[in-house]
Amino acid sequence: MAQHDPRRAIPRTDDLMRLPEVLEATQRLSIAAVKARVRAAQDRARTGEITPDAVADELIRTLEERGASLTPVLNATGIVVHTNLGRAPLxxxxxxxxxxxxxxxxxxxxxxxxxxxxxxxxxxxxxxxxxxxxxxxxxxxxxxxxxxxxxxxxxxxxxxxxxxxxxxxxxxxxxxxxxxxxxxxxxxxxxxxxxxxxxxxxxxxxxxxxxxxxxxxxxxxxxxxxxxxxxxxxxxxxxxxxxxxxxxxxxxxxxxxxxxxxxxxxxxxxxxxxxxxxxxxxxxxxxxxxxxxxxxxxxxxxxxxxxxxxxxxxxxxxxxxxxxxxxxAQPPVQQYLHADPDHLRVRAERLAHHVTQAGYRGISVVPHDGRVGGGGAPGVPLPGWAVALPEMVAGALRTGSPAVVGRVHDGACLIDLRCIPEHDDDRLATAVIAALGGHP
Missing domain, CATH: 3.40.640.10 (Type I PLP-dependent aspartate aminotransferase-like (Major domain))
Structure with missing residues (x-):
């Protein structure tokens, strides 16, 4: 008797396209974009990454993601004009x-x-x-x-x-x-x-x-x-x-x-x-x-x-x-360049306090010099402060929601608030606590 091939159980494209969630997604995305996500989910089942009965859920999950491939991030590196993060924020x-x-x-x-x-x-x-x-x-x-x-x-x-x-x-x-x-x-x-x-x-x-x-x-x-x-x-x-x-x-x-x-x-x-x-x-x-x-x-x-x-x-x-x-009025780049170090310290200490209150210990606030970036003013320090977290949380921060990019240095993940709008401080604290959740 021939051995059963589990790939035969992978849902057909037509059946997946008739799912209510997929039909709703076609109001936001092009048919070509939806079908590409259908094929991607089916391919994951063909390679054994997911089971055939998980294809529909995987497809729906990917359709709920942002339509654009560019992901907004919170720049916690302290580098004002960060080329890898799109240089100047508008x-x-x-x-x-x-x-x-x-x-x-x-x-x-x-x-x-x-x-x-x-x-x-x-x-x-x-x-x-x-x-x-x-x-x-x-x-x-x-x-x-x-x-x-x-x-x-x-x-x-x-x-x-x-x-x-x-x-x-x-x-x-x-x-x-x-x-x-x-x-x-x-x-x-x-x-x-x-x-x-x-x-x-x-x-x-x-x-x-x-x-x-x-x-x-x-x-x-x-x-x-x-x-x-x-x-x-x-x-x-x-x-x-x-x-x-x-x-x-x-x-x-x-x-x-x-x-x-x-x-x-x-x-x-x-x-x-x-x-x-x-x-x-x-x-x-x-x-x-x-x-x-x-x-x-x-x-x-x-x-x-x-x-x-x-x-x-x-x-x-x-x-x-x-x-x-x-x-x-003055654009963010100029505001970040001339940020008050004392105020940056107050914000950093507030972030550290939120994290400590959530039950995490060993969190400290350390001096940290930011940089202009983008080739500007090489070697010129921008005095400030950062929250020092365990190095292993850097990946979780980058892949979290919101995505947070910090600076990994000397065995720590440094979170510099210089280039983070102050109204995002609470979002940043939530992201840090969530990232630390997997690294007690």
Missing amino acids: SPAAQQAVEDASGYVDVEMDLDSGRRSKRGVGARQALLDACPAAEDALVVNNGAGALVLATTAFAFQREVVISRGEFVEIGAGFRLSDLMTSTGAVLREVGTTNRTHREDYAQAIGEQTGCVLKVHPSNFRVSGFTSGVGISELRTVAETAGVPLIVDVGSGLLHHDPALPEEPDLTSALEAGADLVIASGDKLLGGPQAGLLLGRAEIIQKLAKHPLARAVRCDKLTLAALEATLTA
């Missing part, structure tokens, strides 16, 4: 602007005349109001897109003069030098890793020079026997040669911040003589992912008219969020 005003812009909006229409208008007028004006040192501004999809556009427009099959000490590699092996050469530009390296002088630039500029580029080495610092050339000095070199001076400041800080004394800002770079300044919108500016280009009017107009500008332009949601970030 302000309530920016979130509302995104929601308002999610339908039909007048992104390229003048409602008074009914005719087509320029794109991103509001975001552009908000940038100029926030940074009066710029004559004009342009917004593209991200910082890399801004650099590609500028390099292509001014140095296609020409040379970009850049210091060797400013060759930057950021996360995931992404190198700015590779990005620029991919546009057809030729990099003309000057100086050395630790020392570059004004004469190095002056001697390198020639008939093939397209532009002079200064890049802020945002994610590292070189100390010791070093020297570099400031923007004001480079201004005279570039102006004498008749080529534009482009400065990539990286983090998007609009104005000098005493808390980050060595972090370059857009306004200072423009006032020092940069023709064009490039930055990201989702770092210290605290807005959405975007590439910001500010500078002389003729420079910006040349970039705006370049064919590549169409390929790197941003969408209506980005424009709406950026404008709201610039015109509304």
Whole structure:
């Protein structure tokens, strides 16, 4: 007699699709998405992960999960601009602007005349109001897109003069030098890793020079026997040669911040003589992912008219969020950067008290320095406090609801409240207690 194959008992797709819970889910999800979850549940039974009679329950469970694959998290790492967690969190005003812009909006229409208008007028004006040192501004999809556009427009099959000490590699092996050469530009390296002088630039500029580029080495610092050339000095070199001076400041800080004394800002770079300044919108500016280009009017107009500008332009949601970030109250990034250490300690002690009251011992509050993150202000500490939990709860916190990402360090899971909105403190306490439930 042939042995019975339990896989024959796996429910058929048609039968599963007729379940009341599945029919209800088709009002929220596409048929394709529902059927994909049906197949996933059936496959788990085929591989023996679950029994055939558990397929329906597994399917219903997955249908109750969030439709999007991105999971909101509470950032308890103390890193303000955390690239792995989406960099800058949007302000309530920016979130509302995104929601308002999610339908039909007048992104390229003048409602008074009914005719087509320029794109991103509001975001552009908000940038100029926030940074009066710029004559004009342009917004593209991200910082890399801004650099590609500028390099292509001014140095296609020409040379970009850049210091060797400013060759930057950021996360995931992404190198700015590779990005620029991919546009057809030729990099003309000057100086050395630790020392570059004004004469190095002056001697390198020639008939093939397209532009002079200064890049802020945002994610590292070189100390010791070093020297570099400031923007004001480079201004005279570039102006004498008749080529534009482009400065990539990286983090998007609009104005000098005493808390980050060595972090370059857009306004200072423009006032020092940069023709064009490039930055990201989702770092210290605290807005959405975007590439910001500010500078002389003729420079910006040349970039705006370049064919590549169409390929790197941003969408209506980005424009709406950026404008709201610039015109509304202080965004979360700035609040977290300047959080009061004493108040952070009060919140940390309150969290520790809740956990202790729930019956868990050995919970302590310890000093903990946060970080800017996102390549900004490397090595600059942001004094604060954290709740030290057993290291083994880190995984349970990440997979809990809400998901909480802490910092695992020196055998402990540190919960820093710097980047957690205060109204979420009770949710955080509940999540911590739930995670500790499996680790007494």
